[in-house]
Amino acid sequence: xxxxxxxxxxxxxxxxxxxxxxxxxxxxxxxxxxxxxxxxxxxxxxxxxxxxxxxxxxxxxxxxxxxxxxxxxxxxxxxxxxxxxxxxxxxxxxxxxxxxxxxxxxxxxxxxxxxxxxxxxxxxxxxxxxxxxxxxxxxxxxxxxxxxxxxxxxxxxxxxxxxxxxxxxxxxxxxxxxxxxxxxxxxxxxx
Numbered sequence: 001x002x003x004x005x006x007x008x009x010x011x012x013x014x015x016x017x018x019x020x021x022x023x024x025x026x027x028x029x030x031x032x033x034x035x036x037x038x039x040x041x042x043x044x045x046x047x048x049x050x051x052x053x054x055x056x057x058x059x060x061x062x063x064x065x066x067x068x069x070x071x072x073x074x075x076x077x078x079x080x081x082x083x084x085x086x087x088x089x090x091x092x093x094x095x096x097x098x099x100x101x102x103x104x105x106x107x108x109x110x111x112x113x114x115x116x117x118x119x120x121x122x123x124x125x126x127x128x129x130x131x132x133x134x135x136x137x138x139x140x141x142x143x144x145x146x147x148x149x150x151x152x153x154x155x156x157x158x159x160x161x162x163x164x165x166x167x168x169x170x171x172x173x174x175x176x177x178x179x180x181x182x183x184x185x186x187x188x189x190x191x
Contacts, residue, residue, distance in 0.1 A: 034050065043168065047062045051115070052115065056105065063094050064168040064169065071160055072093065073097070075092040075172045076092075076173045078183075079176070096191060104186075107143075107190070108140065115137075117136065117138075118135070120134055129170075131158055132156070140186065151181050153174060153183060156172070156175065
C-alpha cells in the first residue's frame, strides 16, 4: 500500500509541472550600462548611456551628491533660454534635472533612444576639479512634431572626484553656438 502511495504521489507531481522551468520575469528596472565613474571619461560615457537607456537613476548619478563631494550641483542655461523659460529664474539643481528627465522619458516612445554625440572635447585640471568642454548634438525621438528633435551647442562641465573616488559633474554651463535650439531650451520646455 505504501509503495502504491509513493507511485501515485510521483505521478501526481510529474503531471503538475512542478519541476519545469518557467519563463523569466521581465525586469522591473530600466536597462543600465552605468559603470562606476572612476575616470572623467567614464563619467561622460555614463551620461551618454543614461540618455541612450533613458534611465533616470543613471542620469542623476552623473551629478554631484553633497554628502560625498561637498559640492551642490548647479546648471547654468544658455542666455537665450534663461530669458525664455521661467524655470531658470531660480538655481537649477538635481531636483530640476529629475523633473525635466522624468518628463523627457514620458514623451519618448518605448524602445527608442536619445542620442548624445560629444565632439571637440577638451579638459584641464584646476585644483581638485577638471574643467571639461565640448560640443554636443542631442537627438530626441519625440513623436510630437511641435517639439524639436535636434539640439546642439557647447557645454562646459566642472567635475570633481568625491570621497568614494567617483567623478561627478557639479557645474554645467550650456552655451548656444548653433542655429539649433540648445539643450537648455529642451530642459526649459520640458520642466
